[in-house]
Amino acid sequence: MQTQPTTTADLPRHSDLVEERLVRWYLIAACVYLTIAMLGGFLMGFQMIRYNPLAGIEIFSPGRWRMIHTNGVAYGFIATAFLGVLHWVVPRITLHPVLDHRLSYFIFFAWQVVILGTVVGIMLGEAQGLEWGETPVWIDPLAQVGLGLVAINFMAPIRHVKGPMYVTLWYFTAAFIWTFLTYAMGNFIPQYFVTGTSAGAIGGMFIHDLVGLFVTPLGWGAMYYFVPILLKKPIWSHGLSLVGFWGLAFFYPLTGIHHFLYTPIPMFLQYGAVLSTIAVEMVVTTVIVNFFATIRGSTGALRENIPIRWFYTGMVFYFLTCLQCAFQTTLTFQALIHFSDWVVGHAHMVMYGVFSQWLIGMMLYLFPRLWRTDWYSRRLLEWQYWLSAVGIAIMSADLIILGVFQGYMWASLAPWSDVIQFSIPWWALRIVSGVMIFASHMIFMTHMLLTWMKAVAERKQEAASNPSTVAQTV
Amino acid sequence: MLEKRSGVFFIAGLFFFGLAFVSQAVVPILMYRDQPEKTAEQLVNPNVRFQMEDLAKRFPESFKEAFGEIPAVGPEREAWLNQRCADALRIGRKAYTGEACWHCHSQFVRPVSNEDRRWGPVAKAEEYQNELQRPVLFGTRRVGPDLSREGGRRSNDWHAVHLFKPNSLISGSPMPAYPWYFEGSPDKPNKRGLSLILYVQWLGSWLESYPYYEDYKASPLRSPDARRPSPAIAVTSEGGKP
Numbered sequence: 001m002q003t004q005p006t007t008t009a010d011l012p013r014h015s016d017l018v019e020e021r022l023v024r025w026y027l028i029a030a031c032v033y034l035t036i037a038m039l040g041g042f043l044m045g046f047q048m049i050r051y052n053p054l055a056g057i058e059i060f061s062p063g064r065w066r067m068i069h070t071n072g073v074a075y076g077f078i079a080t081a082f083l084g085v086l087h088w089v090v091p092r093i094t095l096h097p098v099l100d101h102r103l104s105y106f107i108f109f110a111w112q113v114v115i116l117g118t119v120v121g122i123m124l125g126e127a128q129g130l131e132w133g134e135t136p137v138w139i140d141p142l143a144q145v146g147l148g149l150v151a152i153n154f155m156a157p158i159r160h161v162k163g164p165m166y167v168t169l170w171y172f173t174a175a176f177i178w179t180f181l182t183y184a185m186g187n188f189i190p191q192y193f194v195t196g197t198s199a200g201a202i203g204g205m206f207i208h209d210l211v212g213l214f215v216t217p218l219g220w221g222a223m224y225y226f227v228p229i230l231l232k233k234p235i236w237s238h239g240l241s242l243v244g245f246w247g248l249a250f251f252y253p254l255t256g257i258h259h260f261l262y263t264p265i266p267m268f269l270q271y272g273a274v275l276s277t278i279a280v281e282m283v284v285t286t287v288i289v290n291f292f293a294t295i296r297g298s299t300g301a302l303r304e305n306i307p308i309r310w311f312y313t314g315m316v317f318y319f320l321t322c323l324q325c326a327f328q329t330t331l332t333f334q335a336l337i338h339f340s341d342w343v344v345g346h347a348h349m350v351m352y353g354v355f356s357q358w359l360i361g362m363m364l365y366l367f368p369r370l371w372r373t374d375w376y377s378r379r380l381l382e383w384q385y386w387l388s389a390v391g392i393a394i395m396s397a398d399l400i401i402l403g404v405f406q407g408y409m410w411a412s413l414a415p416w417s418d419v420i421q422f423s424i425p426w427w428a429l430r431i432v433s434g435v436m437i438f439a440s441h442m443i444f445m446t447h448m449l450l451t452w453m454k455a456v457a458e459r460k461q462e463a464a465s466n467p468s469t470v471a472q473t474v
Numbered sequence: 475m476l477e478k479r480s481g482v483f484f485i486a487g488l489f490f491f492g493l494a495f496v497s498q499a500v501v502p503i504l505m506y507r508d509q510p511e512k513t514a515e516q517l518v519n520p521n522v523r524f525q526m527e528d529l530a531k532r533f534p535e536s537f538k539e540a541f542g543e544i545p546a547v548g549p550e551r552e553a554w555l556n557q558r559c560a561d562a563l564r565i566g567r568k569a570y571t572g573e574a575c576w577h578c579h580s581q582f583v584r585p586v587s588n589e590d591r592r593w594g595p596v597a598k599a600e601e602y603q604n605e606l607q608r609p610v611l612f613g614t615r616r617v618g619p620d621l622s623r624e625g626g627r628r629s630n631d632w633h634a635v636h637l638f639k640p641n642s643l644i645s646g647s648p649m650p651a652y653p654w655y656f657e658g659s660p661d662k663p664n665k666r667g668l669s670l671i672l673y674v675q676w677l678g679s680w681l682e683s684y685p686y687y688e689d690y691k692a693s694p695l696r697s698p699d700a701r702r703p704s705p706a707i708a709v710t711s712e713g714g715k716p
Contacts, residue, residue, distance in 0.1 A: 048617065048648045050641070058654040063574035125572030130609045134574075164477035170486070173479060177487035185495065190609035195511045196602030198502040200610040205498055207614075213491070242476055249486035253494030260612055262584035264599035265502055272497070335586035339616035411587040416619055417646060424648075 017091035019101050022108060024370050026084025027363050030077050031445055033115060034356070037072025038438050040065035045434055048427045059123045067122050067134040073351055074132060074210065075143075076115045081359040082218045083111065083150065086172070088366060089225050090154050093168060099156035107149050114143045132207050133186050140187040147183055151176035167241045171221030174249060178213035182206060197264045204265075204273075205256030212252040212280075215355050220244070220287065222362060223311060227294060230308050230365070231301060236293035240286045247283030251276045258329045261338065274329050281326035288319045306381050310361025313389050317353035321346060324400075336411070341423070342403025349396040352437065357388065360444065367448065371455035380447045384440050391436030398433060402426040512604040514560040521626060521679035522672065526559045529630050529668055533661065540665035559672070566673025567606045569666050573652065580613035581622040581677065594623035594678065594686035601680065606673075618649060623678035626685025633671045635660045 046052055047062035054060040087104065091097050098104055114135070121127070121136035128137050135143060154176060158169055165173070186206025190199035224241065228234055235241060257265055257273035291312075295301065301308045324346060327333050337343065364381070368374055375381055402423060409419045475481040530537040530544060541558045545551040570576060582597040583589050590596050601622075602610055628636075635642060638660035640649040655667030663671065678684055 047650050050646070050648050052650065056651055056653050061573060061652070062650050063577065064572070066577055067574050125569070127572050127574065128609070129567075129571035129576065129611055131577070131614060158479065161479065165479055165482070169479075170477065170482045173482045174486045177483065178491060181491050185499070189499070194503050195604065195608045196506065196509075196610055197599045198499065198506050199608065200602070200612050201502045202499045203609055203612070205494070246476060246486065249490050253491050254498065256494070256498050259614060262586055263582055263612055264597055264602065266505060269498065269501060335584070338584070339580055339614070343614060407587070410589075410592070410616075413588055413592055417644060420617075420648060421646060 012095055012097075014092070017095070017097050018088055019098075019104060020370055022101075022104055023084045023087045023366065025108060026080055026087065027366065027370075028448075029112065030081035030084065030359070031363075031441075031448070033072055033076030033080060034441060035445070036119070037069050037076055038434070038441060040069035040072060042431070042434060042438070044069065045427065045431050049424055049431060058125075064122050064125065064127070067127050068119055070132055071118055071122065071134055072115075073356070074215075075118065075135070078215055078351070078355055078359065080111065080115070081363070082215075082222075083107075085222055085359070085362050085366070086154055086218070089168065089222060090157055090172065093166060093225060094157040094161050096157035096160045099153045103149060103153050107146060107153065110142065110146045110149075114139055114146060117142075128187070128191065130186060130190065130203060130206065132210050133183075135187070137187075137191060140183075140191075144180075144183055144187070147180045151180055167224040167235070167238075167245065168221045170245050171217040171224070174245075175214060175217035175221065178209065178217065178253075182209040182213050186210070200260050200263055201257055201265050201269065204259035205253070207259050208256040209253060211350060212248070212255070215351075216248070216252070219355050219358050220248075222358065223291065223315075226307065226362060226365060227291065227311060230305055230311075231295060231298050233294070233298070236290050236296075240290040244283060244287035244290065247286070248280070251279045251283060255280060255329075261329075261331060261334045270331075274331065277329040278326045281322050284319065284322040288315060291315055306375075306385065307361040307365040309385060310357050310364065313385075314354045314357040314361065317349055317357070317392070321349045321354060324349075336407035337403050338407075340403035340406040340410075341399040341426070342407070345396045345399030345403060348392065348399065353392040353396060357392070360384075360388070363444075367451065371452060373451060373455040373458055376447055376450040376454050380443055380450075384443045384447065387436045387440035387443070391433045391440060395430055395433035395437070398426055398429045506599060506603065509600050509603040511608075514563045514605050515556065517563060517604055517606065517676070517680075518556050518559045519679055521684055522563075522676045523555060523559055525626070525630060525672055525675040525679075526555060526562065529672060532630055533634075533663055533668065536657070536663050536668060540668050562669040562672045563606060563676055565666060565669035566671075566676075569655070569670045570673055571611070575621075576611040576613045577615055578617035578649070579619065579621045580616050581611045581620065582613070583620060583622060589620075593620045595681060595683060597622065606676075618647075621674060621677050623681065623686040625675045625677045625679040627687060630671055630675065633674060634663055634667070637663075637667065637670065 043052070043054065043060065044062045044066040047055075052062060087098065117139045118135045121139060122134055126136040126138075127134040128140070133140075154172070158165070158173055161169065182205075185202060186209070190202050190206075194202065224235060254276035255273050257269050258277050261270050261274070292315075295308075295312065302312060303309070328337055328342065328346065364375070406419055406423065409422065475485075530541075541562070545554050583593045583595065585596045602612075632643065634656070636644070637652045638656050639651050639653075640647040652667075655670060656663050678686060
C-alpha cells in the first residue's frame with residue numbers, strides 16, 4: 001500500500017470514514033430480527049412436541065414460521081448484522097469511505113423492505129419453493145438489486161487499495177461477487193429456466209453457497225480483521241491465510257450437490273461433490289490451525305476479552321461442523337442420517353454456533369465504541385455468553401444424536417409413529433436448549449438498553465460539566 | 475495475483491464460481507435436456523382424474539363453489555374436468571409450498587436404507603421433469619412420511635379429516651392442523667383445500683405400481699383367465715412387511 005499516508009496526522013478521521021449511525025441501526029435491527037426469527041423457531045419446536053398455543057391461526061402456522069425462522073436468521077439477522085459490520089470495517093481498513101452515504105441509507109431501507117416483505121409474504125402463504133430462499137418471488141428482484149448496490153457501495157473503497165490487499169479484503173471482495181451470483185442463480189434459474197432434477201442440483205448449490213460463499217467469507221474476513229486488533233498481534237502465518245482463502249474459493253462452490261445424494265442427480269456429480277466437501281475440511285483445518293497458533297501465548301484473552309471468547313468459541317464450533325460435514329457427506333453416513341434431525345443439529349451449529357456467535361462477538365466489540373462507554377455489567381456479559389454457548393452445545397448434541405437413532409429406526413422399517421414417539425423427549429430437550437439461547441439473546445437486548453441509557457446519562461453529565469463541547473450523538 | 479484485487483475478483487469470484495456452475499449445474503441440465511418439461515395439463519392422468527371426480531362426488535357443494543358446475547356429458551365434460559384438474563394441481567402446489575409441507579415431507583425415495591420397502595419405487599429423473607417441480611420439491615427433512623408415492627393410498631375423506639385435525643386419525647401426530655382449508659368442518663373443504671388434497675393424490679399417480687401400499691400383495695385369488703401361478707407367490711417369497 002505505497003500510497004498510504006505515513007503519519008497519523010495524514011490519516012483520514014474516523015468520523016469521515018464510518019457512518020456510525022448506520023452501523024448502530026443495522027446492528028439493532030439485526031438483534032430485533034433475531035428475536036423474531038427465534039420466536040418462529042419456538043413455534044415449530046412447540047408444534048413438534050404437540051403443544052401449539054397458536055394452533056388453527058393461519059398466519060401463525062408453524063410451517064410458515066419455520067421458513068420465517070430460517071430466512072429471518074439468514075437475511076434478517078446474519079445479513080443485516082454483516083452490513084453493519086461492513087460499514088465499520090471496510091472504510092477503516094481501506095481508509096476510504098463507502099461510495100455514497102445516501103446510497104448506504106437507501107440500501108438500509110431497501111433491505112428492511114426486503115426482510116419485512118419476506119416475513120409478511122411467508123405469513124400470507126406466498127413462500128417460494130426453494131429452501132433458504134423462501135422469499136416470495138416478487139421480492140427476489142428487489143433483493144437482487146439491493147445486493148448489487150451493496151457490492152458497488154463497498155467495492156468503491158476497496159478499489160482505492162493499491163497492490164496486495166490484506167486477507168480481510170480478499171474474503172470481502174469475493175463475498176460481494178459470490179453473494180450476488182449465488183442469489184441470482186438460486187432464486188431465478190430453478191424458478192424460471194430449468195426444472196426437476198437439474199433444478200435440484202442448483203437448489204443444492206444455492207443452499208450451500210449461501211452458507212459457504214456469502215456468510216463464510218464475510219465471517220472469516222471479519223475474523224482476520226478483529227482477532228489481530230483484539231490480540232494486538234499479527235495472524236500467525238500469512239501463507240496459511242492464502243491456503244485457506246484459495247482453498248475455500250476453489251473447493252467450496254463445488255460441494256452443492258452433497259445436499260441431494262441418492263437423488264436422480266447423476267452419480268458422478270454426487271461423487272465429485274463428496275470429494276470436494278472432504279477437501280474443504282482440509283482447507284478449514286489450515287485456517288483453524290492458523291487462528292489457534294495466533295492466540296497461542298495470549299490465551300488469557302479468552303477469559304478477559306469477551307469478544308475474543310465469542311470468536312474462538314465460534315471457531316471451535318466451526319471446526320466441529322466442518323469435521324462433521326466431511327463425515328456426513330459420505331454416502332455411508334448419508335444413507336443413515338439424511339432426512340433426520342442430525343441435519344437440523346448441523347444447521348443450528350453452523351448458523352448459530354458459528355456465525356451468529358461471531359456476529360454477537362462483533363457487536364460486543366462495536367457497541368461500546370459506538371456509544372463510547374463500557375458495557376453496563378460484566379455479570380450480564382458472562383450470563384449471556386454461558387447461556388448461549390451451553391445452549392447451542394446441548395441443542396446440536398441433542399439433535400445430532402437423535403438423528404442417528406432416527407436413521408436406524410427408519411432403516412429398520414419401524415412404524416413411523418414409533419419414531420415420532422421416540423423423538424418427542426429429544427425435541428423437548430431441544431426446546432430447553434432453545435430457551436437458553438433465547439434467554440441469552442434477551443439478556444443481550446436488555447444489556448444493550450442499559451448500556452445505552454448509561455451512555456446517554458454520561459453524555460448529559462459531560463455536557464453539563466463542560467458546556468462548550470458539543471454532545472456527541474448517541 | 476493471489477493477493478491482488480483483480481486476482482480475487484476474476485479468479486476466485488468469477489472463474490471459480492463459473493467453473494462450479496458449469497460442472498454442477500450445466501452438466502445435469504445438458505444431461506436431462508432430452509426430457510422435456512411437462513405442463514400441468516400434460517400431467518393429468520386417469521388416476522388423478524378419478525380423484526378429481528371423486529372429490530366432486532364426495533364434496534358436491536364445496537366442489538361446485540370452488541370450480542363451478544361440471545358439464546353434463548360428452549367431450550366438453552372431459553375437457554372441463556381435465557382443465558380444472560390441471561388448475562387444481564397448480565393451486566395445490568402453491569398451498570403445499572406456502573405451508574412448507576415439503577420441509578417435513580420429502581418427495582424422493584432413495585435406493586438405500588430400505589426406503590423402497592417402505593415407500594415404493596426409487597425416484598427417477600423423469601418423474602421430476604414437470605411444471606409442478608419448479609423449483610423441485612425433493613425436500614431435505616422427514617418429520618412426517620415421504621409423500622412421493624402417497625397418491626391413491628388413502629381416500630379423499632381421510633385426507634380431508636387428516637388435514638383438518640391430524641391427530642384425530644393418527645394419535646400423537648406432531649403435524650399442525652390446517653382448518654383454514656375448510657369452511658368450519660372437514661366435510662366442507664374450500665378451493666385451496668380441495669386442490670391440496672388433489673395435489674397429494676397426484677403424487678405417484680403416474681407410477682405403474684399405483685397405488686403403492688406398504689404391505690402391498692397381489693390378491694391370493696387366482697384370476698379366472700390366468701394360466702400362470704398367481705403373482706402372490708412371487709411377492710410373498712420376498713417376505714411380507716417385517
